Amino acid sequence: EASEQAAVDQALLELDGTPNKSALGANAILAVSLAVARAAADDAGLPLYAYLGGVGGRLLPVPLVNVINGGAHADNGIDFQEFMLVPAGADSFGNAIRMAVEVFHALKETLREKKLGTGLGDEGGFAPALGSNTAALDFLMQAIERAGYRPGDDIALALDIAASEFAQDNGRYRLRREGVTIDSDELISRYEAIVDRYPVVSIEDGLGEDDWAGWAILTRRLGGRVQLVGDDLFVTNPAVIQQGIAKGLANAVLVKVNQVGTLTETLDAIELAKRAGYGTVISHRSGETEDTFVADLAVAVNAGQIKTGSVARSERTAKYNQLLRIEEELGHAASWPGRSLYSRTAR
Secondary structure, three states: OOOOHHHHHHHHHHHHOOOOOOOOOHHHHHHHHHHHHHHHHHHHOOOHHHHHHHHHOOEOOEEOEEEEEOHHHOOOOOOOOEEEEEOOOOOOHHHHHHHHHHHHHHHHHHHHHOOOOOOEOOOOOEOOOOOOHHHHHHHHHHHHHHOOOOEOOOEEEEEEOOHHHOEOOOOEEEEOOOOEEEEHHHHHHHHHHHHHHOOEEEEEOOOOOOOHHHHHHHHHHHOOOOEEEEOOOOOOOHHHHHHHHHOOOOOEEEEOHHHHOOHHHHHHHHHHHHHOOOEEEEEOOOOOOOOOHHHHHHHHOOOOEEEOOOOOOHHHHHHHHHHHHHHHHHHHHOEOOHHHHHHOOOO
16 A cells, blocks of 8 residues: 555565665665655645645755865865855745856856856766865855855855765875865864854765764864754664764754665654754755655655755756745745754754
């Protein structure tokens, strides 16, 4: 029965029979799990977000819009993987996307004027060869102002460091652009300097996934000032999330449905994070399709945030377009978190 999502997902897990879904594969299991949810929504005559979230599912998410790619997503020497716009100062999702698009094009013109490349990285953001990680932030500040907005007030910034990509076995971190190797304490100090200088409200994967001692220090030092998101740290695994919460690591969880493999486990991870007071960010993957399930999921669970790439490339914009349709369908019933979303303190 399609309406019995938890039972279907449990049957899939039992059929696989392995702790890491290696027999059937997480992607294959997920495809069935999500198809069941869609079939149940269709049978109930409801939009997917309404079926999953009920009458309470009406919060449109603030988009974290990737506009400069680095790290493993671009061959340009920048260590940090994603530099994102956070248009939390908008009064609706539709206006937030409009603002992000305007800044995206302002950034393109700014890069062109500086004779820098405007080719796109894996997630649709620009991938220019810049002199430093902070140079990317400087360009974002210029582009926001060029588009007529106020950095911090209208549009804030977010980073996905993806520190596991440059973490070393000895608990140190190799910054290729600068040619230096530093420890987690020095890396945290650099983040503090960035937060002091720029309107950064969210930092994802600031340290390596195995550097739990460093994560505890990072959370103590910066968790009261910015959102600290665990992606590689938690891998959308409820058991790992529970361990991280107990140790006081991070204050938000990135949610990727195909990391954990079933819709039921994804909902469990979200519920666990929310009960602990952690933020939730629904996310796409670097390799994506035009499927829009994550857009409906973000609204259904009132996540408040979505990370689904840039405002270029159809596999990224498909999610934004679906959210625009949902906002239009909800009308006055739609809710928008805005700036209040980033007033959380450390957990």
